[in-house]
Amino acid sequence: xxxxxxxxxxxxxxxxxxxxxxxxxxxxxxxxxxxxxxxxxxxxxxxxxxxxxxxxxxxxxxxxxxxxxxxxxxxxxxxxxxxxxxxxxxxxxxxxxxxxxxxxxxxxxxxxxxxxxxxxxxxxxxxxxxxxxxxxxxxxxxxxxxxxxxxxxxxxxxxxxxx
Numbered sequence: 001x002x003x004x005x006x007x008x009x010x011x012x013x014x015x016x017x018x019x020x021x022x023x024x025x026x027x028x029x030x031x032x033x034x035x036x037x038x039x040x041x042x043x044x045x046x047x048x049x050x051x052x053x054x055x056x057x058x059x060x061x062x063x064x065x066x067x068x069x070x071x072x073x074x075x076x077x078x079x080x081x082x083x084x085x086x087x088x089x090x091x092x093x094x095x096x097x098x099x100x101x102x103x104x105x106x107x108x109x110x111x112x113x114x115x116x117x118x119x120x121x122x123x124x125x126x127x128x129x130x131x132x133x134x135x136x137x138x139x140x141x142x143x144x145x146x147x148x149x150x151x152x153x154x155x156x157x158x159x160x161x162x163x
Contacts, residue, residue, distance in 0.1 A: 031070060032162040035077075037063045038093035044085035048074030055085045062129050064097045064158030080157045095131065098140065098158030100151070102126035110149025114139030121149045135159050 044056040048071040069076035078084045080099050100108050111118035130144035142151040
């Protein structure tokens with residue numbers, strides 16, 4: 001009976017080692033850094049364990065999250081509204097996303113080029129989440145399900161410099 005317990009621990013040890021080796025860059029990244037929710041439902045807890053109560057249940061896949069601290073497989077996070085709590089690392093992705101800021105009904109322009117006077121090619125409402133790339137000189141390329149354009153970094157949450 002004792003040997004079967006050791007086998008189970010060995011299997012978990014190998015699985016854990018495999019996961020750690022599979023993503024060394026993510027494992028070595030030091031907070032603060034950006035991530036996004038990678039599941040259709042994710043729980044933010046008051047502490048780094050499933051024993052702690054749930055504060056929020058997020059049903060917004062790809063929502064940007066700021067990672068503030070790490071504790072084993074848990075990450076202390078901050079959401080776009082400033083709420084802080086803990087999420088398990090398996091709920092998160094390194095994919096860079098951002099959420100559009102502003103008041104309801106206040107649409108923001110996506111431009112053809114990273115310039116304030118460039119042609120508006122799309123409009124996005126506050127709360128829209130998209131992938132971001134090519135962030136420089138105050139602009140990011142913002143992609144919402146294939147509709148892409150440049151947005152001012154002042155109009156999004158998920159890309160301000162950290163540290």
